[in-house]
Amino acid sequence: GAVVSQHPSWVICKSGTSVKIECRSLDFQATTMFWYRQFPKQSLMLMATSNEGSKATYEQGVEKDKFLINHASLTLSTLTVTSAHPEDSSFYICSARDLETGSSYTFGSGTRLTVV
């Protein structure tokens, strides 16, 4: 089935630095990638929708200048957390849908970000 590869799986960074998270769709083209954030014992909250070749659309309350999304190709989307703060520590997950094979949304393995 469709696979989405997400890297890194975990990262620790200092406050004020930036962190880039990559998601690649393997064996299929993802024109749209979704980025979620999940705090402990909470559900997935949609942050933004990444569209290949155009600007991402952000959900209400998500700072677009802080969470930079780039969807440079049909198989790669990146999320950069800029000037990270401890409150940005969370589990970030991407998701894509392979329109050719079915209705299921495939998730990346997630990135555990800890800002110290």
Next chain:
Amino acid sequence: GQNIDQPTEMTATEGAIVQINCTYQTSGFNGLFWYQQHAGEAPTFLSYNVLDGLEEKGRFSSFLSRSKGYSYLLLKELQMKDSASYLCAVLNQGGKLIFGQGTELSVKP
């Protein structure tokens, strides 16, 4: 607005049957998904319903009633490894997958 409700936690016994309910009110409806998520891992797909009725897949079944804005996930012959969080998610008319808060299921011997 968009609202998806499911119980926060449930407990069941190994070998038993458990039903996890989900009610929703969303901007449009293009299907309902159930996912299983173990702590620290990404969600894994369990089922997808877009028409009313019951979909059965092995030990797991999922039911949908669009008129009532209601779905449930039925797990039979519970095993210890079924202890996880179960997420109900609705695909809205904007093509976005919106999640409920998840139900933490504990299976006890």
